[in-house]
Amino acid sequence: MRLLLLSNSTAPGKQYLEHALDVLGEILDGVKRLVFVPFALADHEGYTAKVAEALEPVGVEVAGAHSDDPIKLFNSAQAVFVGGGNTFRLLRELYARELLAPIRDRVAHGTVYIGSSAGTNVACPTIRTTNDMPIVQPPAFEASGLVPFQINPHYLDPVAGDPHMGETREERLEQFLEENDVPVLGMREGTWLHRSGDALTLGGDESGARLFQRGSAAAEIHSGADLSALLDTVPLFR
Numbered sequence: 001m002r003l004l005l006l007s008n009s010t011a012p013g014k015q016y017l018e019h020a021l022d023v024l025g026e027i028l029d030g031v032k033r034l035v036f037v038p039f040a041l042a043d044h045e046g047y048t049a050k051v052a053e054a055l056e057p058v059g060v061e062v063a064g065a066h067s068d069d070p071i072k073l074f075n076s077a078q079a080v081f082v083g084g085g086n087t088f089r090l091l092r093e094l095y096a097r098e099l100l101a102p103i104r105d106r107v108a109h110g111t112v113y114i115g116s117s118a119g120t121n122v123a124c125p126t127i128r129t130t131n132d133m134p135i136v137q138p139p140a141f142e143a144s145g146l147v148p149f150q151i152n153p154h155y156l157d158p159v160a161g162d163p164h165m166g167e168t169r170e171e172r173l174e175q176f177l178e179e180n181d182v183p184v185l186g187m188r189e190g191t192w193l194h195r196s197g198d199a200l201t202l203g204g205d206e207s208g209a210r211l212f213q214r215g216s217a218a219a220e221i222h223s224g225a226d227l228s229a230l231l232d233t234v235p236l237f238r
Contacts, residue, residue, distance in 0.1 A: 002027060002112045003146055003195035005123055007153040007187035007204075009084050009116040017054040017116075019190055023203060025058050027112055027194070033077040037065045037103075039093035040085025040118040047083060070099060074106045084117025084153075087130040091122055092138040104144050113146060117153045120187075124150045125235050129176060129184050131169075147195065148233040150176075155186030155210060170210075170218065177214045182235035186210040191223065200227045 004027045011019035028034070034055065038047040048064035055062055062081075063073050074080060080103060082090070094100050107113045115123045121130045123146040127138075131154055158168040167175070173184050187193070190205030202209055202225045209221040221227065 001107060001146070001195060001197060002110070003107070003123065003193065004112070004114045005120040005147070005151065005187075005193040005195075006114070006116040007120065007155070007191050008189050011190050015054065016050060020192060020204070021054075021057060023192060023194065024055070024114070027114070028055075028058050028060055028079060031060050031078040031112060033061045033063065034079040034081055034114075035065050035070070035073045035077045036062050037070075037080065037082040037090075037094075037099070037119070039066070039097075040083055040087065040090035042089075047085075051081065051083065065099070070097065071102050074102055074111070077111070079112035079114065080106065081114040082116075082119030082122060084119055086135055087118040087121045087127050087132045088134045088138055089136050090118045091127055091141075091143060092136050094122065095139050100144055104146065107144075107146060120151055120153050120193075123147055125182070126150070126237065128180070128237075129173065147193075147200075147231065148182075148235055149230045150180075150182055150184040150235075151193070152184055152186045155188050157188075157210075170212075173212045177212060180235070180237045181214050182237065183230060183233055184212040185221070185227070185230070186212060186218075193227070195231075198228060198231060200231055201225070202227055 038044040044066040052062035122143040125145045126141045129150040129152045188207040211219045
């Protein structure tokens, strides 16, 4: 199983996917055709064209899952990229189009999976740790489970003196752990997870990530860290 799970698709001062172009080139080495899943945004055609332009330097052909028989596309491609946007809208469409199981099957048989933001959320067992507003209602929160733990993309640290009186991201994740016993990796901007078989590594920006687990203080995870032990997680949800 080969996965690349990005916290974000656009970094400050850079073009779309530019900050991750090197690692994208590595995981897409030898890939000729990629299927892009654009359902997290409303403009499927425009979103697919944006991805095709961004990945042009990598030399892969990009086909949108909205424009043809997606199962046929998945079977003819060596990679699938699920883009960011609204996680609830994305998951609703994956259920409506009956694509969760086919994606899971193709990835289990060697198809490269790339996710960004919402696309990273749906690689988890559920979307319960997304930051997004539920603008639509999917039939369930269960997602593809390509990794057995939860991820919080775009993780933000508490800011001293911030006048915002709502919960910090840390507090929200701690509330999640009060109800569910499954690790959550809070991935800061510019970071990504790379899975190859049973090996899992945090890469990208040196700001790294924070790992939240029930009964333990949140731990700082540095870029380059081996997180393969997380693949042994047995998640318990309420």
